Each structure stands twice: as C-alpha cells, then as structure tokens.
Amino acid sequence: MKRWHCLLLVVLAVGACKREVRALRTDPPVADALNDVAPMANRINGRLPAVFIAKGSPYESNAYQLNQGKRLYDWFNCKGCHANGGGLSGPALTDGWWRYGPDAVSIFLSIRDGRPHGMPAFSSRLTTEQIWQLTGYVRTMGAYSAMTAAPSRNDEMQSRPSENRAPAATDLRMPPSR
Amino acid sequence: MTVWPHMWRILLWTAILLLSGGSSAQTPPAGAAADIDVGNVERITPRLAIATGQRGGLAGAPLVDHDRLFVVTSFPHSVMAIELARADAPVLWRYTPEANGMAAGLATRDLTTNGAALSNGRLFLNTFDGHTIALDAETGNVLWDVAMADVGRGETLLAAPLLAGGRVFIGNSGSDFGVRGWMAALDAASGRVLWKHYNTGPDADVGIGSGFASPYLPRDPDPGVASWPPDAWQQGGGGLAGAPIHDAAAGLLAYATGHPAPWNAEQRPGANYFTAGIFARDATTGDARWFTPINPHDLYGFGAEGSLIAADLRWQGQDRAVLLHPDANGMVYVLDRRSGKILSAKPFIDVNATEGVDLGSGTLHRNPAKATQVNSTTRDICPAWPGATGGTAQAAFAPASGLLYIPASRLCMDMEARQASFMPGTPYMGANLRAKAAHGARQRGALIAWDVLAGKPSWTIEEILPIESGVLATAGGVVFYGTLDGWFKAVDAGSGKPLWQFRAASGIIGQPVSFRRADGHQYIAVLSGVGGAAGAVARQEIDIRDATAARGYANAIRDLKPSPGAGGILYVFSLP
Secondary structure (H helix, E strand, O other): OHHHHHHHHHHHHHHHHHHHOOOOOOOHHHHHHOOOOEEOOOOOOEEOOHHHHHOOOHHHHOHHHHHHHHHHHHHOOOHHHHOOOOOOOOOOOOOOOOOOOOOHHHHHHHHHHOEOOOEOOOOOOOOHHHHHHHHHHHHHHOOOOOOOOOOOOOOOOOOOOOHHHOOOOOOOOOOOOO | OOHHHHHHHHHHHHHHHHHHOHHHHHOOOOOOOOOOOOOOHHHOEEEEEEEOOOOOOOEEOOEEEOOEEEEEOOOOOOEEEEEOOOOOOOEEEEEOOOOOHHHHHHOOOOOOOOOEEEEOOEEEEEOOOOEEEEEEOOOOOEEEEEEOOOHHHOOEOOOOOEEEOOEEEEEOEOHHHOOOOEEEEEEOOOOOEEEEEEOOOOHHHHOOOOOOOOOOOOOOOOHHHHOOOOOHHHHOEOOEOOOOEEEOOOOEEEEEEOOEOOOOHHHOOOOOOOOOEEEEEEOOOOOEEEEEEOOOOOOOOOOOOOOOEEEEEEEOOEEEEEEEEEOOOOEEEEEEOOOOOEEEEEEOOOOOOEEEEOOOOOOEEEOHHHOOEEOEEEEEEOOOOOOOOEOOEOOEEEOOOOEEEEEEEOEEEEEEEOOOOOOOOOOOOOEEEEEEEHHHOOOOEEEEEEEOOOOEEEEEEEEOOOOOOOOEEOOOOEEEEEOOOOEEEEEEOOOOOEEEEEEOOOOOEEOOEEEEOOOOOEEEEEEEOOOHHHHHHHOOOOOOOOOOHHHHHHHHOHHHOOOOOOOOEEEEEEOO
C-alpha cells in the first residue's frame, strides 16, 4: 500500500514537471528557422514559422519560456517606456489595445524590427529565441483568458495583478494591492 | 536731447525683462499700465479660442509680437502665426518641420516642447527630434536649421531656446536614456555653434578653467570624472532641466542640470558632478563660473528641476543679486548669483526625503530611512517624482511684494531601485516607481505664495490635482494659473482670494502670458492641452491598473481620466 502511495506521488511529481520542460539550447538550424515569419505587407500579422508550430508553440505555453521573457523584459529596459505593462512613452501592454496588432507575429516584428513611432529594433541585441520568449511574455501581461502557463511571481515591486491571475484584462477599479 | 530719458526707460525695461527670467522674458512686462486688476478681473471673457489641431500636451508660452501671436505645438511640431488685429484672427502661416517619428518614443514625461523664443522678427524653436530652427516671423520661411541632438541615442531638445545678446542658448535632454548633458550657444544670425560644453566629464569638456570657483566642490581636477565610477560619466545624464536664464549685467548664463543616469544610485557611487545642480557660465565664452550641487548623488530622478528666477533683493541688510530656485526636492533655494553660494534653503511642502541643507558646506542632509536600495522597496518618499515643482510648473516672482508663487505637487512615492543596463537609445533607468497622494490626502496640489525674505509661505491654495501649469503674476496684482482638470484661475496676489475661473477644453500645463496689443488693451493668453506626466493618463494609452504606469504618476492621479480629455486650444482673454 505504502509503495503504491509512493508511486502515485512520483507519477504526480513527474506530471507536474511537464509544465517545466526546459530546452536549454535550441539547435542552431531551429533557431534560424524561428526567424522565418511571413508578415503581411504592412508588417502587421502574418504566418508563424513552421518550426514554431512544430515545436508546439513553447513560447506561448511553457512556463520556463514565459519566465525567461519576463526576465528579458526587465533586463532589456522595456520598463523604461512601457512600465510594468501600464505604459508611459510607450503604449500600455495590458489594456488589450495594440497599435500594431495583438498576435504573436505582430509583436515579434515590433520587437525585432522596431516600429516607426519610437519603438527601437532589438534584432541586434536579442537572439531570435529571446525575442519569441519576450513576445510570449508580453502576450500574457494583458491576457483576456486564463492561459495554460504563466511566469513565476515577481521578485520586485508588485504593481498590478500577477500574470497567473489572468484574465488580467478585467476592470479592477481599485488600485492593485500595495 | 529728450531722447535720453526715453532710452533709459527702454534699457530699464529690457533689464527687467531679461532678469525676470523664464518664459516671461519673451513677453512684454506684465501690464506696464495695468488695466486688468483685482477689481475687474472677474469681468474678463474669452476673446479667442483657436484649435491648434493637435492632441499632444501644449506647454510653454504663446509668443506675442505686436499683433502677431505664435504657438508651437507638441511633437511632431507645427508653428502657427495668428493675426490678432483682425476680428477673425486668421492663421497667417503654419510651418511644419520634417519630423523623425522615432523621437515620439523618447517622451518619458509625455512632453515634447516647452515653447519657442522670439527676437527681432525671428522665431527660434527646438524640435524634440533634435533640430534648432530659426524662422522669419513675418513669412514662416526657414532662415537656418541645425541638427543638434541625435535621436538614435535617446537625445532630444525639450527646453525652449533662450535668446540673449545675439546668441541662442540650447541644452539637450535625455537623461533618462543615459545621454551626456551639454549646453551650447549658437549664433542667432547663422546658427553656427559658438561654444558647446558638457555637464559631465573632464574639465576641458566641461569648460572649467581658471575662472571657475565653487564654494562646495573639491579643488581636485576633473571632478566631473572623479565623482563617478570609471567612465560612467559618459552615459551619466545631466541634460538641461528647465529654462536657463541670462543675466546681462554679469554676462552670466545660469541653468539647472538634470538627474544623473541611471536612476539606480548604487550603480554610480560618488557625487556625480555636474548633474542635479545649478551651473553658471560666461555667456560669451561658455567657460564655467560656478556650480552648486542641489541634489548631489541624486536618488530620486529629480535633477535640479524647478524654476530659476533672477532677482535683486535686500537680503539681511545687503543688496544682493540672487537666484530663486524652488526645487523638485521641495525646498526653495536662494543662491548668490555671483558666487553660487546657498543663502537659504527651506522646504515649501512636507518633505521627508531630506532634512535640510548645511549652509556652510552646502551639504544636503538626507534621511537615511528614505534612501533607495537595489531590489528593495523604499516606501513613502516625499516628494515623489517628478518633484514638488518643476518641468512645466514654472514659478513667478513679484519683486514689489517679494512673493514667489510656486505651483506645487504634493505626492509621495514608493521606489525600488533595479539593476539597469546601458543600451544606447533605450531607457537607462533601473527603478520601479509608484506615486500616491501625500499621507493619503485628497489635495495633491498647491499654489504657494512664498515670502522669500521671511522664508515662509504667505498663503497657500490647495488644489485637488498637482499643478503643472506655469504661474503668471501681473502688475495688476492678479495671479493666473491652470489646473490639470482644465480650470484657468485668477486669484488675488496679496491674499490668495479666488477672483475668477474659466473651464478650458483640456487640462492646462502651459505658461499664461500677459501682453498689450496695439489697441492698448491688456490681454491674457494661455494654451490648454493636458500633457506632462499627467498627459499620458488623460490621453488614455496608459493602463492605470499598473501602479507603475507613467512612472507611478498615473497611480496618484487615477481620477483624472474621466476629466477633460486631450486637446490643443489657445485661449485669449480680455476685459469686455
């Protein structure tokens, strides 16, 4: 009986780890292929790279990848303009309104190539995979529906509902907890 | 023979104009023969309301030359010349310089211009994307156009140029992006750079020579290098903070320098000279005369924001040429204009981040409980970014009564310093900010009439929202100011009694001006168009559910959102 309990615990523990699959290094050909987005002529929306879907869209659904994106958001000075999603000289990222489209390809292009009204290009500063991680994170910030994965909790000032409390895009009326 | 008394009068007015500082230097003396006064101001009515066609924040003063009025709108700028002599006030010309759209992302205070300058039939403006342009005021034709700032590195031109002695003085902005601050003088006729000196770095770059003497700085060479970690001065910020002033009698140019970069102070141990202080230079050569640190090793991104006003006072029994400087840190500084010595520094609002200034050594005593720390949130720092006053909130001084009218905000903030990495063209900040009303009070703004000689407020008017507009004190004893929720108000300069108010289409962050037209009547003009830190909130591309939105400012003024929206309207008032 005791053995069965142990086994059950092991199975549960292993099952929980599924969320945390970490690909520590992407094969170079895959990393290259991740760059092959096919945007529309106006650089808004388009087709995801085939390899992105073949890999099972990890940058949208894997907690580790989202969490890497969250760290990059802090490290690469995104906060200086977009705050923690509330915006300043850059538009808010949590309000459900996107100047250049809400889908992953549009956001990937915004980060990689920049946008004409002040968004600098990060293609020379981030790898393609990092840009996808950041794209995935940015999309969780103001998600309308609960997502299958979320980055870990803040290790800094809590200024808004955390990502794992999605859907975030509801009207809270009250200031976030202090 | 009879010309001379007249000449002296002109010279006297010119001197008063130059010394009165700020944006008032570009406008006629406030009511040479006052006709709007305390008794009749309640009868003034709008004569004109002209849409500028822009939603951006409208800061700075409308400029007036005889019956022409000029307005510079926010980025992408356009300049309008309006003919006031005709009842329909037609737009004579409109000039729209070519704009580099990337600059729009650099407006971390949601502010892109602080106006222009007018001199001898020429209009001078700084564009936010880095050009200094001279226009023929008659036709709007470009006389010269010089690229002075590099938008790609985060460098912009925000302050209005200052015209004095045939020179155009300009300084850069971009301390939030780690841009190295500088000040330059251009030849007004050709746009040629006469001198350019940096606000950080080696003495040669800063313009420090034998003529430099500061009572508060170490005598070692290169303080602009030695007070920084190796090479940190190269991206150390310290751009121009607010409008410079020119003292014609002393040939002096004085200006405030911005905050050091990054905000995270642990990344830049040292006093971080010559950021966050008042710098005085020889206007002709650009050589440094003196520097007085105001917020050395700035912890809160204040810089030395706040108005600079030249005044001549009878200070403790002596006639003294002084500078009045209500600072973002919440204290009114009185400095000797010749030496930079701090004569007095007293708080005009509740302050807990600092505990006064030692007048002997110039040391700013900080409250250790409110020091910032990496990865740790310091709560309830008062005042909050962007400071107790400063930016578009320009004070006015009435020499006759000795009252300094300070538009103030009363906010506190929580701040957490974070490690920042320098990447040119991206914000070099490293801080999470969350502002709120001081001590939970509802009144977040105040107009304070500060008695300079007594060193205490004479009266205070509380406002619900921080005041971000400039103040105009007229010779008729009336003080005008505007609020973020769109009220343009007139109060009694002596008592603070409310006399008149007008609901504008949008919040006011501009500088009201008084002028006299050819018809002999006195007019008051003001630009309405909410902007500054509050503008982003009003224009609704901010999500106020994030308490750090707009650097935490949105959190403190969450109730502004339903108030009047964005707009860009010029109002002109007069007696009927």
